[in-house]
Amino acid sequence: MHWGYALKxxxxxxxxxxxxxxxxxxxxxxxxxRDPIREKLGQLAASGGLRQEGVEEMVKAYQAKFGLDxxxxxxxxxxxxDLLRLDLGYSLANYPARVGQMIGNAMxxxxxxxxxxxxxSFSFGTLAGALVAWPRSPRFLQGLVVPLMTLSAIxxxxxxxxxxxxxxxELKLFxxxxxxxxxxxxGWNLDFALEVLHHSMLPALSIVLAAVGFWGLGMRGMMVSTxxxxxxxxxxxxxxxxxxxxxxxxVRNAFLPQFTAxxxxxxxxxxxxxxxxxxxxxxxxxxxxxxxxQSSDYTAINGVVFVIILSIGxxxxxxxFLYPLLDPRISHRR
Amino acid sequence: MERxxxxxxxxxxxxxxxxxxxxxxxxILFGVVGRLLVDPGLAQPLSTTPRQAPSWEHxxxxxxxGRDLLTVMVVGMPLTIRIGFLAGGVGLGLGILLGxxxxxxxxxxxxxxxGTVDTLLTVPSLVVLISIASxxxxxxxxxxxxxxxxxxxxxxxxxxxxxQVLTLRERAYVQMAKLNGMNSFEIIWKExxxxxxxxxxxxxxxxxxxxxxxxxxxxxxxxxxxxxxxMGMTIYWAITFSALIRGMWWWWSIPIAFLVLLFVGLFxxxxxxxxxxxxxxxxxx
Amino acid sequence: xxxPLLEIRDLRVHFETRRGVARAVNEVDLTLYSGERxxxxxxxxxxxxxxxxxxxxxxxxxxxxxxGKALMEGTDLLxxxxxxxxxxxxxxxxxxxxxAMNSLNPVLRxxxxxxxxxxxxxxxxxEGRLAELLQAVGLKPEVARRYPHELSGGMKQRVxxxxxxxxxxxxxxxxxxxSALDVVVQRQIMQTLRSLQEGLDATVxxxxxxxxxxxxxAQRLGIMYGGKLVEVGTVEQIFRSPQHPYTQxxxxxxxxxxxxxxxxxxxxxxxxxxxxxxxxLFHPRCPKALPRCASQEPQLREVAPxxxxxxLLHEEAQA
Numbered sequence: 001m002h003w004g005y006a007l008k009x010x011x012x013x014x015x016x017x018x019x020x021x022x023x024x025x026x027x028x029x030x031x032x033x034r035d036p037i038r039e040k041l042g043q044l045a046a047s048g049g050l051r052q053e054g055v056e057e058m059v060k061a062y063q064a065k066f067g068l069d070x071x072x073x074x075x076x077x078x079x080x081x082d083l084l085r086l087d088l089g090y091s092l093a094n095y096p097a098r099v100g101q102m103i104g105n106a107m108x109x110x111x112x113x114x115x116x117x118x119x120x121s122f123s124f125g126t127l128a129g130a131l132v133a134w135p136r137s138p139r140f141l142q143g144l145v146v147p148l149m150t151l152s153a154i155x156x157x158x159x160x161x162x163x164x165x166x167x168x169x170e171l172k173l174f175x176x177x178x179x180x181x182x183x184x185x186x187g188w189n190l191d192f193a194l195e196v197l198h199h200s201m202l203p204a205l206s207i208v209l210a211a212v213g214f215w216g217l218g219m220r221g222m223m224v225s226t227x228x229x230x231x232x233x234x235x236x237x238x239x240x241x242x243x244x245x246x247x248x249x250x251v252r253n254a255f256l257p258q259f260t261a262x263x264x265x266x267x268x269x270x271x272x273x274x275x276x277x278x279x280x281x282x283x284x285x286x287x288x289x290x291x292x293x294q295s296s297d298y299t300a301i302n303g304v305v306f307v308i309i310l311s312i313g314x315x316x317x318x319x320x321f322l323y324p325l326l327d328p329r330i331s332h333r334r
Numbered sequence: 335m336e337r338x339x340x341x342x343x344x345x346x347x348x349x350x351x352x353x354x355x356x357x358x359x360x361x362i363l364f365g366v367v368g369r370l371l372v373d374p375g376l377a378q379p380l381s382t383t384p385r386q387a388p389s390w391e392h393x394x395x396x397x398x399x400g401r402d403l404l405t406v407m408v409v410g411m412p413l414t415i416r417i418g419f420l421a422g423g424v425g426l427g428l429g430i431l432l433g434x435x436x437x438x439x440x441x442x443x444x445x446x447x448x449g450t451v452d453t454l455l456t457v458p459s460l461v462v463l464i465s466i467a468s469x470x471x472x473x474x475x476x477x478x479x480x481x482x483x484x485x486x487x488x489x490x491x492x493x494x495x496x497x498q499v500l501t502l503r504e505r506a507y508v509q510m511a512k513l514n515g516m517n518s519f520e521i522i523w524k525e526x527x528x529x530x531x532x533x534x535x536x537x538x539x540x541x542x543x544x545x546x547x548x549x550x551x552x553x554x555x556x557x558x559x560x561x562x563x564x565m566g567m568t569i570y571w572a573i574t575f576s577a578l579i580r581g582m583w584w585w586w587s588i589p590i591a592f593l594v595l596l597f598v599g600l601f602x603x604x605x606x607x608x609x610x611x612x613x614x615x616x617x618x619x
Numbered sequence: 620x621x622x623p624l625l626e627i628r629d630l631r632v633h634f635e636t637r638r639g640v641a642r643a644v645n646e647v648d649l650t651l652y653s654g655e656r657x658x659x660x661x662x663x664x665x666x667x668x669x670x671x672x673x674x675x676x677x678x679x680x681x682x683x684x685x686x687g688k689a690l691m692e693g694t695d696l697l698x699x700x701x702x703x704x705x706x707x708x709x710x711x712x713x714x715x716x717x718x719a720m721n722s723l724n725p726v727l728r729x730x731x732x733x734x735x736x737x738x739x740x741x742x743x744x745x746e747g748r749l750a751e752l753l754q755a756v757g758l759k760p761e762v763a764r765r766y767p768h769e770l771s772g773g774m775k776q777r778v779x780x781x782x783x784x785x786x787x788x789x790x791x792x793x794x795x796x797x798s799a800l801d802v803v804v805q806r807q808i809m810q811t812l813r814s815l816q817e818g819l820d821a822t823v824x825x826x827x828x829x830x831x832x833x834x835x836x837a838q839r840l841g842i843m844y845g846g847k848l849v850e851v852g853t854v855e856q857i858f859r860s861p862q863h864p865y866t867q868x869x870x871x872x873x874x875x876x877x878x879x880x881x882x883x884x885x886x887x888x889x890x891x892x893x894x895x896x897x898x899x900l901f902h903p904r905c906p907k908a909l910p911r912c913a914s915q916e917p918q919l920r921e922v923a924p925x926x927x928x929x930x931l932l933h934e935e936a937q938a
Contacts, residue, residue: 016453024465153601155547157554158590161569165587230721237675237716238782239708240739248735249724256726264455271460275551279573289464290555305465309457316456328726328766 006321013317018080020309024302025079061090088303091292099303102288107307110284113200114273117207124208125215126258130251132216133223136242144216152213157275160206164279168202203280207273218261222254229253256327263319266312351606357599361411361592368408376405377563388584395584397568398575403588406563411592414565417480417549422542424484429491429537436492437499448496451489459486460548464555476559483548490544491537498533536607543600550593565589621652624822625674625790630687630697632666632673634892641892643669643682645846648919651790654820656813658837658854660828660869662889666846667826671792673697675714676704691790710740713783715793715812719776723767729753729778730763737785744785755818756781757811773804777811784815791816795827809836830873834858842866845890845900848919852926862928864905899931907932 082089088099131137132145151159226232227250235245277286285304292300324330345352375381379399388395394403436447466482552558553566554573572586632644644666651657661667672678674689674696689696691711699707708714716722724732730749737744744752750760756777767775776796783791793812797805813836816823825837833840833854840857842850842865850863861867868885887904890896896903902912912931919929 012449012453016456020457020462023462149601149605150598153598154594155550155597157551158593158597161586161590165583230716230718231724233677234714234716234722234779235724235736237677237708237714238736239705239710240736241705244735244739248727252726253724264452267456267458268460271458271551274461274464275554278555289461293464293555293557301465305461308461312456312458326726329768 009317009320013313016313017310021080021083021306022076024305025076083306088306089299091297091300099300102300103285103303103307106283106285106288109282110273110277110286113203113207113277113282113284114270116200117204117211117273118269120204121208121211122215122262125212126219126255128212129216129219129221130223130246130254133220133227134246134250135227136246145220148213148216150213151209152211152217154210155275156207156210156272157279159210160203160276160279163202163206163209167205200282203276203282206276206279210272211269214265215258219254219258222257223250226250226254259319259323259326263316266316270308270312348606348609350602350609354599354602354604354606357595358603361596361599362415365408365412365415368404369412372402372405372408374405374409376402377409385582387582394588395582397571397582397585398577399571401563403568403584406568407565407588407592410563410565410568410589411596413476413562414546414549414593415596417476417483417564418542418546420477420480421484421487421545421549422538424481425487425541425545426491426534426538428484428488429495429541430534432488432492433495434499437496438503444496447492451492454486455489455493459489460551462486463548463552464557476562476564479549479552479558480545483545483552487541487545487548491541494533494537494540495530498530502529532607532610536604539600539604539607543597543604546596546600565593621654623650624653624691625649625651626688626690627651627670627674628688628690630670630673630689631685632669632678632682633685634682636681636893639893642846642895643892644673647687647843647846647848649841649848649851651822651824653789653822656816656823656825656836656838658833658840659824659826659843660830660833660840661843662828664845664889664892665843667843668794669846670843671714671794671824671826674712674790674792675708706740709736709783709788710742710786711788712790712792713786713788715776715779715783715791715796717794717796718799719779719796720772720799722779723775725767727766728763729765729767729770733763733778733782733785736782740786742786752781752785753778755784755815757807773800773808776800776808780808780812780815784819784821787819787821789821791821791823793823793825795829796825797832798827798829805832812836830869842869845895846892847900847929849901849930850926850928851919852923852928856923856926860923860926862922862926862933863901863930864907864932865901866928868906899929 086100088103091097091099091102128141128144128148131141132148232245232249235249240249273284274286274289276282277284278290281287285308289301289304291297292304345355379401382392382396382400382402384396384398384400386392386396392402392404394407396402397406432447432451436444463482463486549558549564550566550569553564554569556570556574558564558567558570560567568589569586572582572589575585577583577585627647627649630644630647630649631642634641634643647666647670659667659670669678669682673684676684676696676699678684684697687697694707696704696707696712723729727735733749733752734744749763753760753762758774758777758781762770762774762778767778770778780796796812797808800808809832812823825833827833837854839851839853841848842857842863844865850857850861850866852862857866858870861870865885872885885904886906890900890903896913898914899905899908899912899917902908905912909931915931917929917931917934919927920933922928922933
């Protein structure tokens, strides 16, 4: 892969991050010219209380960078500078906690859930979709189409609520919330791991059930067009085994656009997961965001949104770099 | 009359489209007919006895604040659908404009538009919406919500429409039209547009679906219009007041049931339109 | 005198549509001899491609083989079970496809595809076999490491030929293998195919509608019309003394440098397989049609040594 392309792609990545950060900065200040953070700080300062000292520190630090006396562009550059150093500031609601730290605590939970549920639903869905579209696969698979379709129409979080009620409350099979039972001490032992697993089942199940249908239908569509291609019929005329043609000729080729679709849908997948986390009070980034919204913790909100955009941008860029490995026709060479 | 009959005939061949349209029609009818039968005032808090399970007097029960849920559904469903159509429509409008321009004119304009769209797609719109909505919270109205949602819903339509325009552009009848001296606008309007109608319809349904999804998502987080009994807000109140645990199953399950109907209906319509546009796929499973 | 390799008897392939049954291949009898180059000629829809698909058992719904036998070295190709069919393909009966543009798997290297195909038949290529195959079709051994999109149309077609001969089949079915290529490349490929065929002593059934190509490549010709075989003979016989009116019109329509005259086509409209005319299928367009032709179907009979034609004119003459 040519360095020219890599640089261009990286530059694009930076551009997106910069644009997102700027939107985050300017939109709240538009029109009314208010700065919600400053207002909130003002409220905190006025309300006094045990954390008065800390608040004063915070207010002073904030004033230094974003004070009203500073012109807008100076504030803006301070803001960008902070972001470059990944300094996301203090949490307004949970002072003296730093936003970066809060996100750091929540990230592993979100990543774990995301990786597992996406991996499972993508693999199962893709395979199921491919099998459904293959003319020579067993009949009963065709019956999967309707249930798959229905499930894919329902948004993750609605499905989550339904599952929460049926499996959690009624059947009492799974816990209702959290990442682990309150009072348990986290640690690297089997008991804790099992607890985590037990608590992640429902959120994971909601995502998997809803997403499997989506991936399945997508792959089915790709397979249908692939199956009509000349190289498939020549492969058959050359006496290749059905399974070989299915895997190495059909699926292998239909997978390419499916992979691209994964990259493009990543944003939606993350958004969906955020809401699922809220439903299950799962201690990930989604719940953090929700709580920040509730407590008007603007620094945290901005921080979380920024980190999410950053991560997705990174992953999409990586997928872009990986693509030529899958498709020899694309080589990013200029 | 002839057209109506052939349309109904077609629906028999394309059950997805038929069932989907049917479901949506039922939901809209529910709102319209319901409006005539109930007093919308009952959808406001403190209008009747709270915490009632469904009974003959309150078919869908009442919530914690004393709203009659049947009324809430009758009032809220059309509201939600309206937001969806509004946001979806705006999104589609932008999508059509940009998609056609990008696909038909090509060149630098195409590169710029396509680059912007692809890049924006990697940004989780919902998350950005959350960020924006959370700072504009107090003043949000239905129309503002729709606008906010629409602002990030035009990317997919642009992409799909552009792809279709690209394939159609090279077809023979476009070349013929050019040879006959039609200018670009005429070609777009008279030749491309009619052939793209199924795709446009499918894109519209997709955009509406996404818009409703995003709206309900935002509302369920508490970021919607606080005083309107939309579906999403109802779910938000239900979750906040722990309706699940308190056994008030009617409060959350009924809105969800309606929403599931709505989404599945929209989905079937989209799938049906897809089939209409791609007859080749009909013969497959 | 060469021995028969493939004896097709009463082959019938029908397509069931809502508007009726189309007889794409209609009671065809044909014998192919070992080591010969046979050309099967006809318009679109004459059934020539359907015939070779039937031999390979690749007819898909709504088409089906309605009857007949295809005996090759003791086995009836039409009676084999699916696994036997799979093993016969390529190893005994190989196909060279019409459009090579998209006939190769885009994500596998050429060498991998050739090797994979051979392995699936239990005959993995030995050391240097792939290079040997590629060179035999006129390609450099380095091509094995390339991907299909890096090759030209002609090169891809040569790869398809290499694949077809890789297991030394007895019968090669070529479906208009050069129609998508330019004339110069066409000639080279046909020459390559010919020398390969002679080297293997295999039989080639070349399907097409380019009479000029047939004249240069084939030894014997078969003419098909409306699913039926209407004439069979050596190339000289067909070109010099065609016995069936359709063949005569075909030959006459070939532009020639020697005879000047009007460009002749074949009058009338193409026939509909769903609504075939009674009696002889060609009679509505035939300039020599007799009243009988509308009701009586002619049989394929020998009208000259080794030349067969299906026309009532000859039955009358012989009567």
